[in-house]
Amino acid sequence: MLDKMLANVREAAPLVHCITNYVTVNDVANILLAAGGAPIMADEPDDAVDITSICGGLDINIGTLNARTIPSMFACGARARELGHPVLLDPVGAGASKLRTDTANRLVDELDLSCIRGNSSEIKAIALGSTTTKGVEADIADVVTDSNLQATVAFAEEFADRVGSVVAITGAIDVIADGSHAFAIRNGHPVMSKITGSGCMLSALVTAFLVANPDDLLMATVAAVAAEGVCGEKAAVKMVETGVGNSTYRDYLIDNVYLLTPDELERDARVEEF
Amino acid sequence: MLDKMLANVREAAPLVHCITNYVTVNDVANILLAAGGAPIMADEPDDAVDITSICGGLDINIGTLNARTIPSMFACGARARELGHPVLLDPVGAGASKLRTDTANRLVDELDLSCIRGNSSEIKAIALGSTTTKGVEADIADVVTDSNLQATVAFAEEFADRVGSVVAITGAIDVIADGSHAFAIRNGHPVMSKITGSGCMLSALVTAFLVANPDDLLMATVAAVAAEGVCGEKAAVKMVETGVGNSTYRDYLIDNVYLLTPDELERDARVEEF
């Protein structure tokens, strides 16, 4: 059914409002276009609520949050839910600063989120209230491995149930859960952590899948995460073949999303249900 | 004469002050460098007027406008005109939010603009005061086709005459007009709409051409629009040949501006006068 979910994105061409950081915003826009969606970025309170209203979904990424943009996150999140649009939170750097941790927690508390996607340390920072975060990369101690996979699944399910949202903990192994089901995904490649924006792009991609697949937010998230992982693998093969480095790899990753067919996604996704 | 206009850009190396959105700003800077110009970005009121003063022209793009940057647009627009520099407005998303529509309209009213460049729905939002805008892409109903080309030309000429500026409505067919002449350009490729920033890059490119060709702003605009279109076509050929996607296409587009010769522009431009 992952193939159908990608086909739905191509068909629906979802317009996604992104309140996102200025570091990776260009890649975020291009991966949405690659997937068949379209981006609009707006973060000024007087502008952003109007933009939310004409879009199909909202991606809130706190990567370079500031006093001007934080109120937009809350106002747009509320407006999107009034309209029945999915809202995703990417708590970039939660645990790394008080402002990020507090803002992420308030967004979780005050908005009716459809999905929360982050690395393990970020999700823990919200769920548990404290963690060690090495910037925006998952701390080594927080990496999901086979030995802690069951515990991570249980943690994700409990947190998802508590907040009433899909939870996606992404890394070497991705864990996606809502309150009743959980999946692990074993796609992707280590070099994805050698470019900036793998996570930010994924959050936007998930949002597009949520918009286009409103009846099954859990599987829509699984499909988007698997899609980026599959494309990351293809890009890594091409990276080795062509002898390039991380900057061209970034282009290959987005290119592969552009080129990805539903059949390829269905065939190459490695998804395990718990 | 298009060849001469590109040669003039290469010769003059115009320095363009861009008050532009943070989504596509890197591509905007690189396309200016590719064309033979140079960019400076500055959007803080205390900084931006000084920067305008040392540049040759000003590109105002309202893509991620905010309360801090809007006053810079007005102050720099006024300063640039005092100095006799061309000022271009790219009304990104006009029609999509009240703030964008109102700001674009105020900029048109209060500044002495040299050129207004946008897609059909954006230009209509300013000219007619209302429209439907699907984000930053031209609405299907607003696409310029052979069947509505004459009407679009008449609309562009009337609007250009009214505001005293060159008007460039760009899309599958581009329509460029001032109060007395109009041109259609049939260069470009559909994949240009599958990357973010085709329009933003074009606005910066037009500004560079205006600076380098001050005696014929209409043909300077035509030359710049044709140049990006020709490069978009070349990039599309290479995209197919090399089997890449939209992210690498973006590089190919800018690369082709870097590589474009005046002779190629003259030969490959498809310009029709009305």
Next chain:
Amino acid sequence: MLDKMLANVREAAPLVHCITNYVTVNDVANILLAAGGAPIMADEPDDAVDITSICGGLDINIGTLNARTIPSMFACGARARELGHPVLLDPVGAGASKLRTDTANRLVDELDLSCIRGNSSEIKAIALGSTTTKGVEADIADVVTDSNLQATVAFAEEFADRVGSVVAITGAIDVIADGSHAFAIRNGHPVMSKITGSGCMLSALVTAFLVANPDDLLMATVAAVAAEGVCGEKAAVKMVETGVGNSTYRDYLIDNVYLLTPDELERDARVEEF
């Protein structure tokens, strides 16, 4: 010893806090990852000091400075030095506006900087209090050549001694000095000035080398400047071989940093001691 300094970056994986402009921020992040480090961007006063505290070094780039971010530069600069972290200043556009010149001068006066890296006109704008600056590119009159190299070295040494910081004046010939030693580097390629961000990327790269080589800040700076120059040369060879333009060149430059080995750096660096 340059080889060892790159090896140390790969080993230490320094986390660099960047308060940097939104034009080139994505490339800055990717070149840090390419070198073996990692970036965090944060510029909001309430957020940035916490981020500085978990990083190993701070890169302050005033490229799109504004009233909100300037206080973050001072607060983070002070916090970083409390923690013994290196702090680098990239005075982008100093001399081009009063705000940039004044802010750069205040940062030099009030912070205990480890390194100041800019082009010749920017460094002169700080050191001499006035200059002509053509945007962010070195003015022709300010280019370091063989005929003014000795004078530039003397100037750099004097300024470095006065401010107690490493000073890196980069361009066709790079001059790096502290109060007692000076080096010239003859790596790099003219096409590096045809992309945006060569300088911004270099500042971030230098910061990563400073973090990983705290016992010899002068040679760490030399190693980073030589590394980007060597990679710029390799990228230029590939640019010609593959017939691309400046946008793909940008990818090649970062790719080559990703691929650069310590042995290659040691072999290809052209460093002259004064």
